[in-house]
Amino acid sequence: MQPLSRSHMNQIPIPFFGLALVLLVSLVSPTSSCTEQDKSSLLQLLAGFSRDGGLTASWRSNTDCCMWEGITCSSPSGMVTDIFLASRGLEGPISPFLGNLTGLLRLDMSRNSLSGGLPLELVQSTSIIVIDVSFNRLTGGLSELPSTAPVQPLQVLNISSNLFTGRFPSTIWRVMKSLVVLNASTNSFTGQIPTTPCVSSPSFSVLELSFNQFSGSVPRGLSNCTVLKLLSAGYNNLGGTLPEELFNITSLEKLSFPSNRLEGALDGINKLTNLVTLDLGGNELSGNIPESIGDLKRLEELHLEHNNMSGELPTTLSNCTNLVTIDLKSNYFSGKLTKVNFSNLPNLTKLDLLYNRLTGKIPDSIYSCSKLTALRLSCNRFYGPLSERIGNLKSLSFLSVYNMSLTNITRTLQILRSSRSLSILLIGLNFMHESMPEDDNINGFEKLHVISMESCSLSGTIPDWLLKLTNLEILSLNNNRLSGPIPDWISSLNFLFYLDISNNNITGKIPTTLTEMPMVKSEKTQAHLDPSVFPLPIYRGGLEYRKPNVSTGLLDLSNNKLTGEIPLEIGQLKSLYSLNLSFNDLTGQIPISICNLTNLYVLDLSDNNLTGAIPLALNSLHFLSRFNISNNDLEGPIPSGGQFDTFETSSFDGNNKLCGSMLIHKCGSAKAPPATITPTKLSDYKAAFLIAFSAFFGVGVLYDQIVLSRYYFSWYYIIIRV
Structure with missing residues (x-):
């Protein structure tokens, strides 16, 4: 599993914070002046800032500090x-002088760029x-408190998303007998999870350590936390089994240990x-889902993806009538899905069963x-056509039925057109050797x-009915047997930024359209999908992207039968991230206009009939990381400097007239070495090369590229804003 962004970390559901809400009710405005000691302590805090966020204008020594921005005092004491x-x-x-504020109840300095330690x-x-x-x-570690320290009244401690290191101090638990919420996630704490947080803190209800x-195992001592509602320690190095004692914490509402080694x-x-x-995804769990899962009547989120679990799905899963998300992908579940009566799950919005061994009919x-908004059944052993009843799923925006042996693509599309909310449709690796529908009624x-x-x-050909998809952004038709030219109407798809028609039999010239x-053509491609419609991550070459942040253009026309020259106008496609024209019959020179593609990361022009020199200005493409011009008829010196000093010599193979410091043939030498005999345009090699450079929808990326995201609530906004 891929790690999440910082904006998705440190998040826990709203119901856990009733007490924190009470704690954060602000007091009324003061009617008396603040004390001199408090004013002095605040001014020392201000003096230590290298950037004060404009506080100097308000925090003036000759004014009442109770009237300063961000400050509240009690009445009548003025503290x-x-x-x-x-x-x-x-x-x-x-500033450690904040410790002199003897009446201070609440301190919130979150979401700044503060440095140093926690005083x-x-x-x-x-x-x-x-x-x-x-x-x-x-930074730094948290200090151990003296054994003689008095009992502390602290109830909420949020130190998440910092750079703290070292072991978490054990003495914190002995003196903070009122602690209710601890969020220490997104730091670099090491060692074992503290074992006795609840012996001294009987009201402790939220522990967030993700x-x-x-490392080590989940401590058995957590069973002392008899009122614990949230226990989260995902994305650590925890191993071993879940201790039996953990299941005695019957107050738990969220149990989350994803991406460990449990x-x-x-x-x-x-x-x-x-x-x-219940989130235990990304571990090494085995066995089946027990029939007793049906006892969890309040369960809404079930995440067991990326484990080693097997067996049939229990019929009692239907008893969890509040389920909203079921994510069981990448396991070894087998048997028929019909054992689960989904009619009993009226709130289900996401069902992900990718990569299992389920059989039978859908x-x-x-x-x-x-x-239901997202349904993924891909890479199982289902059979039979899609039912016309799929039109009942009026909210369905994401459907992936990749690699399910479906037949009759025309009928399938006619059925799916009734799903008016569809935003993502993945139906590849089906309908083998059928004809592309050309029915204008689609x-x-x-x-x-x-x-x-x-x-x-x-x-068949690239069908004209695609022109009707006016919101289309990503079109993947690679690895088919399509023929004919690239239609001129492609440029009429105003939002298209990702086009992959590689490994077909497309002919003709690359149209200037x-x-x-x-x-x-835009300097910065910006996908226009509404996050509420498409809150799903995309996997590209093993990296996770999330809409609408994907802003990289791709044009892959490789492994076809294209002829003619590369159009000079190619330099207009300013936001291209990847350009692959390999394994065609293109002639002429590499247009210097390619040097305008300053965002280019991948450029592959190999296995064509290109002539002339390599434009020296290509070394100005500072992001270029994958470059291949092998098996052409290029000549002259290879550019030096920049990214060109990082490319393998194989990037230039099969060009007998090239010279350069990395080649046997140095520039200025009298005689070129014998031409290297390299097999060109072998079908197996073509396919392998294509797959290596495919992005969202390559055959080798059998994740279907798009997986289900989870719902979280911001820890910060709940604690501070509610």
Whole structure:
């Protein structure tokens, strides 16, 4: 599993924060002046900032500090009780003099660029109940508190998304007997998870330790946390089995340990009858899903993807009537899916069964899930056609039925056109050796942004009905047997920025109209998909991208029968990330206009009949990382400097007239070496090369490129804003 972005980390559901909400109710405005000690402490904080976010204009020594921005005082004492300086662009350290604010209750300096450590004076304050310094650049370790330290009133401690290191101090638990919420996620803490947080803190309910470097096993001592509602330690290095004692924490509403090395079975999970979220994806769990899963009546999120689990799906899964998401991809589940009655799951919105061994027909009960927005059944052993009842799924925006032995592509498209909300449609590796539909009556895909029909060996031409897909952004028709020219109307697809028609039998010249694609001509391609319609990550070559942040254009015409010269206008496609014209019959020179493609990462012109010199200005393409011009008839010196000093000599093979410092044939030598005999245009090699450079929808990327994302709630906004 790929790691998440920082904006998706440190997030937990709303219901866990009723107490935190009460703690954060602000006090009324003061009616008296602040104390001199408090003013002095605040001014020392200000003096330490290298950037103060404009606070100097408000924090003046000759004014009442209770009237300063971000400051709240109590009445009538005038003591500072609240400091709210979140998202102010502050830089510099947190002053230890804040520990002198003896009436301070709540401190929020989150989402700044603060550096240095967390002052011990704050952690052992005898007044503070809430500290939030999340999303900063704080470093170092957390200090152990003296054994003689008095009991602390701290209830909420959020130090997430910083640069803290070292072991988490064990003494924190002994003196913070009122602690309710601890969020230490997204740091670099090491060692084992503390074992006794609840012995001293009987009200402890939220422990968030995800995205650290904790190791060892899940401690048995957590069973002492009898009111714990959230336990999250995903993306660490935890191993071993889940201890039986963990299943005795019947108060748990969220249990989340994704992307660790946990093993064993899920026996005992039925005891956690209050679970709303179970996330154990990306581990090494084995065994089956126990029949007792049906006891989890409140379960909404079930994530067991990327494990080694097997067996049939239990019929009792239908008893979890509140399920919203089921993600079981990349396991070894087998048997018939019809055992699960999806009619009992009216709230189901996402079902991901990719890469399992499920058999039989697609159960009709799935089409009763009227709220379903994303359905992926790819890479199983289902058989039979899609049912016309799929039209009942009025909210379905994402459908992947890749590699399912479907037949009759024309009928399939006619059925799917009734799914008016479809935004992504992946139907590749089906309909083998059928003809591409040319029926102009194929319509109804008004909202389609992505369509992939690759690897079907479809014959025919690129169909004109694609022109009706006016919102299309990604079109993948690679690995078929399509013939004929590239249609001029391609440039009429105003949002298209990704076109892959590689490994076909396309003929004719590269039309200049292809270089008029509006989205690729733009300096910065910006996908226009509404995140609420398409909140799904895309896997490209093993890397995860998320809409609408994908902004890289791709044009892959490789392994066809294209002739003529590369048009000079190719240099207009300013946002191209990848240009692949290899394995064609192109002639003429490499146009110097390619040097205008400053965002280019991949350029492959190999196995053509190109002549002339390599434009020296190509060394100005600073992002170019994959370059291949092998097996042409190019001549002259290879450019030096820049990215050209990093390319392998194989990038230039099969060009007997080239010279350069990395070749045997040095520039200026009298005699060129004998020509290297290299086999060209062997079909097996063509296919292998194509696959290596394919992106979203290559045959080798059998993930179907798009997987289901999860719903999270921002930790910060819940704690601070509610």
